[in-house]
Every structure is written in structure tokens, then in C-alpha cells.
Amino acid sequence: MKKLFFVLVLLIPLIINAQTIKTDVLVLGNKEAAFAAGVQASESGVNCIVFTQSDGFKIENLNRYKTNGVIKAFEKRARKSLKIADSLALPVMSNQITNAVIKNWADSSKLFDVMNNVPYQEIKRTGNGWEIKLTTEKSIKARVLVIADGLDKVMAALKMTPLKPAETKSLNYNETFYRTTLAGTTGKAEFLSLYDLLIPNQENLLYIPADHLELGQAAGATAAYAAFYQKKTSESVLKAIQGELLSYKLSLMPFDDVEIADSNWLAMQKIGITGMIKAELKNGKAYFNPAQAVTYDEIKQPLKDYYYKAQIWLDDHKNELINLENVISLVCYVGNKSVDATKAELEKKWNKSYKFDSKYDLKKVLNRREFSVIINEYLKPFDTVNVDKMGRVIR
Structure with missing residues (x-):
């Protein structure tokens, strides 16, 4: 059973017929953000395909990240794939090992899939969703498109004006915008607001920096919310998405001195988001x-x-x-x-x-x-x- 707003798993068949692949979320990219967006979307209960446009992910050492929900999900699959007991430390996750684990994961999952080295001809809108043409006869249709890399090629296919990726803001208590956070930045007093992630006048399209895992996880949950409820991304409900991300152990407030493993982490995160207790801002942390x-x-x-x-x-x-x-x-x-x-x-x-x-x-x-x-x-x-x-x- 999924937590919070994703309490049911939609077992929609991924392959509708030989010519059209249907999915809820399509992620373009092959680095940390694409990986996190794909994992979070599938963990949140919707079908997701990550389209790498390469021979796999280009990620070195996932061990360096704090054990949030995405990393925990990966570590669980890594232990199973590598046959390593919970009592033993995982090896350094080289790019080769990471991709081997992800391949086993995708092969056994009904919701998470990865497509490597598959060229495409065109990306276009279909209603509020998207279609990516692989050939003249084969395509992928998705409710929500998350761009995490390869913007130039995507923009040419979409025939759109240039987009800017979602940007974080510095934590500033002179305003209350921090209460709209979806992700805190590790090691920095910065956060991503839901309203900086959403793109004005572009429904069901999210664009995030390629190498930012936390922003990828936030984008994955936001895309999953829209897909699950068959809504536009502009109809996103802040508290529902925040709650989902907190349930998957993503720190929404960038507190440098509160670990995810802390037994009171959730309470301090929630009260921190309200601003009833404000952090000390010092040396960029x-x-x-x-x-x-x-x-x-x-x-x-x-x-x-x-x-x-x-x-x-x-x-x-x-x-x-x-x-x-x-x-x-x-x-x-x-x-x-x-x-x-x-x-x-x-x-x-x-x-x-x-x-x-x-x-x-x-x-x-x-x-x-x-x-x-x-x-x-x-x-x-x-x-x-x-x-x-x-x-x-x-x-």
C-alpha cells in the first residue's frame, strides 16, 4: 500500500499494443535528477518510464547521498541484486553497479521502466499529455513529461521557446515563501518551492537540473500527483505533495543539523515548515x-x-x-x-x-x-x- 495520497496502485498495463506504449510519467535524462524523479513517481504508485538517450544512467556513487526514500528504495534493490545482507555495508556504487541494479529493478517492476539508447523523432502534446514518436508507427504517450537533461533536443522537438530549469531559493525569513517548499538542498540554506517547479502556461511539464537528486524526487512526486488524480500540474495540492515527500523521508527544510534518522526528524521538519521555529542562518547553512x-x-x-x-x-x-x-x-x-x-x-x-x-x-x-x-x-x-x-x- 502506498502512503498518504497514493494509497492505491494503478495497475494500468504498460504496453497497450505493439505500436503505442502508455505510461503516466515520462522522464528524460540519465543523471541523478532523472533517476530520483523516476523512482519517486513509481514509488508513489504510478507508471513511469525513464528515457535515458544513452547506454544507461551516468551516476557515480549514490552512497554519498543521505538515505531518503529514493536512496532507501535503491539500497533495498541493491542488496537484493548483489545478495548483500542488511548487516553489511554496501560497496561504493560505481556507475556500472548502479546500472546493473537499476536494470534488475526495472525488469521486475510493474511501475518502473528504463529505456536506453532509443532514438526518437518528435515530441508533441496530445491534449494535456505528451507523445514521443519513436518511429512513424511507434510512440510513447504520457500524462506528465519531466525533463531532466537534453533540453536542446527536447526544445527543438517541442518547438517551444527556451525554458529555465526549476531553481532553488535561499531560505529567507523576511518572507513566508519557504512554507511552499518541496525539497531542501543538502549542505545549503536553500529550498525548492512548488511554485518555482511549476512552469507558467505549460501544463504537465516539469524541467529540473540534471544533477540535483532532491529536486528530482520533488518533481517525481509532483508528476505522480497529477497523473494519479488525472489533474493538470497547475492543480497540484501543496500539502498533499509535501506530505508524500515527507513520508519518503525527503527533507523539505534544509536543516544541516537534523539527520533523517533522528527519531524526531518529522516533527522538526513540519514545525520548521510552519516557521514556528526558525533556523539559524550562518555561513550559507x-x-x-x-x-x-x-x-x-x-x-x-x-x-x-x-x-x-x-x-x-x-x-x-x-x-x-x-x-x-x-x-x-x-x-x-x-x-x-x-x-x-x-x-x-x-x-x-x-x-x-x-x-x-x-x-x-x-x-x-x-x-x-x-x-x-x-x-x-x-x-x-x-x-x-x-x-x-x-x-x-x-x-
Whole structure:
């Protein structure tokens, strides 16, 4: 079963007849972005073909990437193909080994396919979808086209004006656009917005840089959403795609000091996206600082932006310490919950479920990790509050 919005697998036959191949998503490219887009689209439950226009992918050492959903899916197939136990480290993934694993993967998958060294004559629109003519009699039809390489040849075939690939933006808290993120950039305080990925006046067409794995994964999920729901890419639902990518362990906020393996990673990502806790921006990187104490001043305005009732609580508790007792009071007032029941539940979960290092203490000033987990669990601002295309809260 697929997670979140891709809960069903569409088992549409890939080959309709000898002359026409139908797929949901067609990816053009042979580097990291094309690989990630193809894997994410298929993992999200739609048919995907990656059209490499070469003798295979040109990827050296996938080991260097953090183990997000795409890399984890690859590592699973690599262990199976190479017959390596989970307890043993994988070898360095050379280009040759990578392509051997991908070939075995594609050969055994109903949703993921790779076509190497296949020339084409033309690419054109068919309704809201695309058709790529392999010969005068054979073609591939796809709902969504993702370009991850070879733009010059594609643009000539499409007879379109030049396109620019999706670009990341620097994380900037003077605006709220970061709330529309689909991917954080490893090692940089940068992110890709859904609205920088979508191409104005070009439906069901995405164009991403060839060597950017995270952007490829974001494009794969966006293409899969449109294909799965038979929608135009302009009808993409931000929260649904963000949720899908988070479920596949892609960091949407580029926090340099929060690993995907961290047991509280998801809560810190979600609260980071809301801006209730803001990263420290230093030397081109973003630091969430999970162990840093939370202050009244830093959470006051974001909480007011998200919840009317939080305004009343904060005005009644001006400059209070953000300790556990006060945060319980806050979430119970805003969320209409029982204070005693919440205290008992948090005490039970504190070390066992949340895996906090500290002791349960109502007078303890919460750090950013603890605050994020509690707010995410009891108020769920990321899941329940929508934002507009500029990232502004919609209430």
C-alpha cells in the first residue's frame, strides 16, 4: 500500500499494443535528477518510464547521498541484486553497479521502466499529455513529461521557446515563501518551492537540473500527483505533495543539523515548515539547533498567525517561560484538550515514545526539539492549516 495520497496502485498495463506504449510519467535524462524523479513517481504508485538517450544512467556513487526514500528504495534493490545482507555495508556504487541494479529493478517492476539508447523523432502534446514518436508507427504517450537533461533536443522537438530549469531559493525569513517548499538542498540554506517547479502556461511539464537528486524526487512526486488524480500540474495540492515527500523521508527544510534518522526528524521538519521555529542562518547553512531553549519572543508571532486562540493565551501570559507546564496550558487552551489528561499522556510518552534525553519536569524550559514534538502532536499546524502560494497562512 502506498502512503498518504497514493494509497492505491494503478495497475494500468504498460504496453497497450505493439505500436503505442502508455505510461503516466515520462522522464528524460540519465543523471541523478532523472533517476530520483523516476523512482519517486513509481514509488508513489504510478507508471513511469525513464528515457535515458544513452547506454544507461551516468551516476557515480549514490552512497554519498543521505538515505531518503529514493536512496532507501535503491539500497533495498541493491542488496537484493548483489545478495548483500542488511548487516553489511554496501560497496561504493560505481556507475556500472548502479546500472546493473537499476536494470534488475526495472525488469521486475510493474511501475518502473528504463529505456536506453532509443532514438526518437518528435515530441508533441496530445491534449494535456505528451507523445514521443519513436518511429512513424511507434510512440510513447504520457500524462506528465519531466525533463531532466537534453533540453536542446527536447526544445527543438517541442518547438517551444527556451525554458529555465526549476531553481532553488535561499531560505529567507523576511518572507513566508519557504512554507511552499518541496525539497531542501543538502549542505545549503536553500529550498525548492512548488511554485518555482511549476512552469507558467505549460501544463504537465516539469524541467529540473540534471544533477540535483532532491529536486528530482520533488518533481517525481509532483508528476505522480497529477497523473494519479488525472489533474493538470497547475492543480497540484501543496500539502498533499509535501506530505508524500515527507513520508519518503525527503527533507523539505534544509536543516544541516537534523539527520533523517533522528527519531524526531518529522516533527522538526513540519514545525520548521510552519516557521514556528526558525533556523539559524550562518555561513550559507541553516541550523535548527534542536537543543536550544525556546523563548517567548520567537514563538509569539508565528503562533498568533496560525491560531486566533493563541493570541489570547499569549496576551494573558506575556513573557512567560516556555516551560512544559506553560506549553501544556497553551496547547490545551488552543486545542480544547484536558490539561490533566495531556500531562499524563506526555509523561508516559516523554522518554519511551519521543525518546527525549531529559526527564519529564513541568518546570523544564523546553528546547526546540521538545517544543516541536509537542506542538506537532497536539496542534498539528502543518497538517491542519493551509497556506497560499506565497506561504501566507489561510484562516
